[in-house]
Amino acid sequence: MRKCKYLSFIFITILILGIYTKDIYSEGKRNILFISSGNPNFLNFDEYMSGIVSGLGHDINLQTEYMNSEYNYSPKHELEFYELLSHRLRNYKNFDGIIVENDDALEFAIKYREDLFKDIPIVFFAIENEELIKKALSYDMVSGVKEVSSIDKNIELISKFHKGVKNIYFMSGYKSELTKEDISYYENKYKKNNINLHEVVTRNIDVNDFKKKLKKLESSDAIIxxxxxxxxxxxLGHEDTIGLIKSLTKDVPIYSSFEHSIGKGTIGGKVVSPYNQAKKAGEIVNSILSGKSDKKIYIGDDNANKYIFDYEVMKEFGIKKHDLPDGSVIVNDPIEIYKKHENYILVVISIILVLVAMVIALISYTNYKMKYEKELLRLIDEGEELSRLKAHFTSNISHELRTPITVISSVMQLSKSKSKNNEFIISNNNYEIIESNCNRLLRLINNLIDIQKFKCVDTKPYLQNVNIVELIEDITLSVIPYTKSKNLDIIFDTTDEEIITAVDIDKMERAILNLLSNAIKFSYNGGTLNVNVSTLEDNVEIEIKDKGIGMNEEELEHIFDIFYQIDNTMTRKNEGSGVGLSIVKLFVEAHGGKIDIKSKLNEGTTFKIKIPIIKISENRCDKYIIEDELKEKVKLELSDIYM
Structure with a gap:
């Protein structure tokens, strides 16, 4: 049994080691080392890896080492990198080929050529330095792809698509891309187009100076x-700089020599393609190792570059697709996007159509079902609202009934306690208290009855032709004793001495008295009330204004709701049922009018009634109000104000 376990352990260990070894160096596969001067976060790294893999083909083990020389390269760093590779080569099989990217990686490879990479083909790409390339090619088995900017091809595109361009600005970052000889060569070549070339190296100028240069460019200029x-x-970084150039040169065509500028606001052009360069390098390695080519292959022209254009920017400058060079790649082209994803799009459209049909069927069923559910919910909501209103009504009406009854009862008990010889004596003051609270009860009952009438019955006002100016003035004068008791002044004013219109005198009196009652109750001691009557077109306007406590906007929204009362210290000091303003609104609307309110907290409130001026056929009532009746109405409507 133990022997079986031992043999099983050995078998599993061998199997794991075999799989691991196959994963790193599979039998029959060539081992390629890619030395990157950057790191996996480098801008072009993903394109480099995809291109190399595509160029190498199958049956390749690709290993990668990162120099990260852009930020951390020094003699010490170089030595550490050397020791890393030396250890790797000592302990594992040698590599069949080396691919290096950028200047630092190539310099490292040729420096340690004899020590680390002897008799191993080395292929470089993304190298512009001609002296370094010349030095590298002097070694055996060193091949490569030079990074070449397609300046000539891009100038050709500008001269073809932008006939009016006279100046082309080459904008580079670190260093000059053109020599004086280059500029002279291209100017002579395009002499018939009268094109002048200029170069701007951003490393040599301040960003604000760069912006000034851009703002001076016109439609006769172009940029590469x-x-x-x-x-x-x-x-700023490359992408942000392209965005800056685009934002300050709206009518200036911008071409690019590098692929990463496409889609950022440039038209495009023949661009350096990181993917194509890396693919060419992979193809060279594959060709050398398979014996199809010599040990030294060099691509020094722009064959690794490709034409790429942005469809959206092409449209801005009126460039047609059929005018582009053969083999051009167009990004953001809706037709190309459709062709590329045609099968996927058709599947999605089919799914959407099926879903739409299902949704329509579901909506039809849901509407049929919800029709009855909504009605049920409406009835439930109405029932809940009725319950809430019932509870609210019970609470308020109980308070309004209990308060005056309690006052009357207290007065009666007090009077009884002071009686002599069992005679029940009520003083004049107590009599007035009892009368006032009885009026308060009567007023509440009248208001509730009127509200119910207006809600349940089509109640029409009893109209009489009256001089409404005189009516409002008499009502105003009748409340002077109450204003004096609160140390208030009341001022009546009118623009017309006589305005004849048909109104329900009783309802108008009650409406105005309710508003005056509120103005008195909620005015500060020593304040002033203003009552104004005027005409506006075919309407009479009645304005009652106070400088009292006022209200905020939230309170104004509910001020005409039945039993609504503002919850603050001033209102709690004053009695009121919260029914009065509801009655006022109903009475005004019964006359075909409307009531508006403006108020500001701690500054005062203004009520404005507007009713149409109409006359009925009967003669106007000259004696429309009896003084004693008005006094009784005042007592009734202002019963919650104690003098």
């Missing part, structure tokens, strides 16, 4: 970018 973005005072 070479990774601008590094300035004397700031590093």
């Amino acid at each position: 970018t070479f990774y601008p973005g590094y300035f004397e005072n700031i590093n």
